[in-house]
Amino acid sequence: FKTLDDIAPASRTVLVRADLNVPVQDGQVTDATRLVRLVPTLKELASKGAKVVVLSHFGRPKNGPDEKNSLRQVVPALSDALGAPVAFASDCIGKPAQDAIRGLEKGQVLVLENLRFHAGEEKNDPAFAAELAKLGDLYVNDAFSAAHRAHASTEALARLLPAAAGRLMQAELVALSKALGQPQRPVAAVVGGAKISTKLDLLLNLVGKVDILALGGGMANTFLYAQGVDVGASLAEKDMADQARAILAKAEAGGCQILLPKDGAVAKQFKAHAPSRIAAPGDIAADEMILDAGPATVAYYGEKLATAKTVVWNGPMGAFEIEPFDAATNAVAKIVADLTKAGTVLSVAGGGDTVAALEHAGVADAFSYISTAGGAFLEWLEGKELPGVKALEA
Numbered sequence: 001f002k003t004l005d006d007i008a009p010a011s012r013t014v015l016v017r018a019d020l021n022v023p024v025q026d027g028q029v030t031d032a033t034r035l036v037r038l039v040p041t042l043k044e045l046a047s048k049g050a051k052v053v054v055l056s057h058f059g060r061p062k063n064g065p066d067e068k069n070s071l072r073q074v075v076p077a078l079s080d081a082l083g084a085p086v087a088f089a090s091d092c093i094g095k096p097a098q099d100a101i102r103g104l105e106k107g108q109v110l111v112l113e114n115l116r117f118h119a120g121e122e123k124n125d126p127a128f129a130a131e132l133a134k135l136g137d138l139y140v141n142d143a144f145s146a147a148h149r150a151h152a153s154t155e156a157l158a159r160l161l162p163a164a165a166g167r168l169m170q171a172e173l174v175a176l177s178k179a180l181g182q183p184q185r186p187v188a189a190v191v192g193g194a195k196i197s198t199k200l201d202l203l204l205n206l207v208g209k210v211d212i213l214a215l216g217g218g219m220a221n222t223f224l225y226a227q228g229v230d231v232g233a234s235l236a237e238k239d240m241a242d243q244a245r246a247i248l249a250k251a252e253a254g255g256c257q258i259l260l261p262k263d264g265a266v267a268k269q270f271k272a273h274a275p276s277r278i279a280a281p282g283d284i285a286a287d288e289m290i291l292d293a294g295p296a297t298v299a300y301y302g303e304k305l306a307t308a309k310t311v312v313w314n315g316p317m318g319a320f321e322i323e324p325f326d327a328a329t330n331a332v333a334k335i336v337a338d339l340t341k342a343g344t345v346l347s348v349a350g351g352g353d354t355v356a357a358l359e360h361a362g363v364a365d366a367f368s369y370i371s372t373a374g375g376a377f378l379e380w381l382e383g384k385e386l387p388g389v390k391a392l393e394a
């Protein structure tokens with residue numbers, strides 16, 4: 001695919017598909033990470049003399065425009081991240097958009113209102129994409145985190161204008177390809193989270209690609225249960241035992257070593273500071289729940305991860321939102337961070353709760369690469385083709 005190095009944006013109107021879908025509370029952006037990570041692309045285009053027009057979705061509006069889903073509330077935070085004023089147009093197509101673009105000087109940045117206020121966006125409607133294409137000369141996609149959606153602004157539009165990947169999209173794809181495309185081996189994946197039912201495709205894909213798969217969180221209970229361990233009152237998907245066994249068999253056949261917890265912190269209540277004890281599998285009472293991996297597991301995982309050259313991380317090792325059941329997530333995260341700092345491991349993390357868990361552990365900055373993507377990162381881990389990336393390659 002092309003990058004900003006391959007286009008000539010001077011004096012052109014460049015439509016930048018960004019992901020401004022950031023968390024907002026009471027009209028205030030509470031985490032500007034995605035905005036900060038977008039800034040290099042906007043600055044580069046602006047400094048090269050482009051008129052920069054930012055397209056994005058926000059939230060999941062179902063019935064047309066509403067204040068709660070307006071991108072207007074994200075503009076001040078984007079302006080802060082950019083260190084320059086950012087203009088806003090009250091619609092992403094038609095006269096409001098055209099007038100705002102006409103008023104834009106070279107080097108200025110404009111945000112158009114939420115694409116999802118038009119049903120054509122999520123339908124990947126060619127007519128809506130054509131309305132968007134009319135607004136600009138060039139198309140840059142910098143929204144890796146929305147690339148799993150085949151929507152008009154991520155898919156159809158890429159085929160209507162000369163298209164290139166922005167710097168964030170480029171960085172995401174380079175990091176992901178280093179992690180699983182052509183990784184330095186051995187490659188280890190650390191996968192946690194509550195359920196295997198939501199990560200079945202991901203686990204099946206990973207066991208065919210990685211050398212070590214370290215499992216944690218509620219999903220590890222399902223694997224233990226599938227191996228005949230009594231997990232007491234723990235979260236476990238008993239109806240997924242066959243699938244868990246199939247994953248274990250595929251791993252064994254393909255030479256992927258699956259790591260399961262050797263011990264866990266067990267408690268009778270799911271709440272912060274619930275009285276707990278460390279128990280081995282086989283020593284869990286009927287009314288006890290495994291809420292975190294234990295110290296023997298951390299030591300075992302640490303030893304195995306130290307043999308890896310590449311580590312991919314998705315999902316916490318336990319109920320990291322409630323103390324002290326964040327202990328294993330914090331400890332394993334710190335091990336990966338230390339290996340990264342020592343230069344022996346390239347570490348890539350992303351998806352849903354993962355970044356929050358690593359930030360909670362205080363080590364997110366030490367990872368080699370943190371993806372801005374949630375769902376797109378998971379689909380990529382599942383080995384799926386992302387429509388927004390594919391359209392750029394066309």
Ligand code: 3PG
Pocket residue numbers: 019021059060145146149373374375376
């Ligand atoms: C995300 O936040 O993961 C992306 O912006 C995609 O949002 P969506 O799941 O509403 O399509």
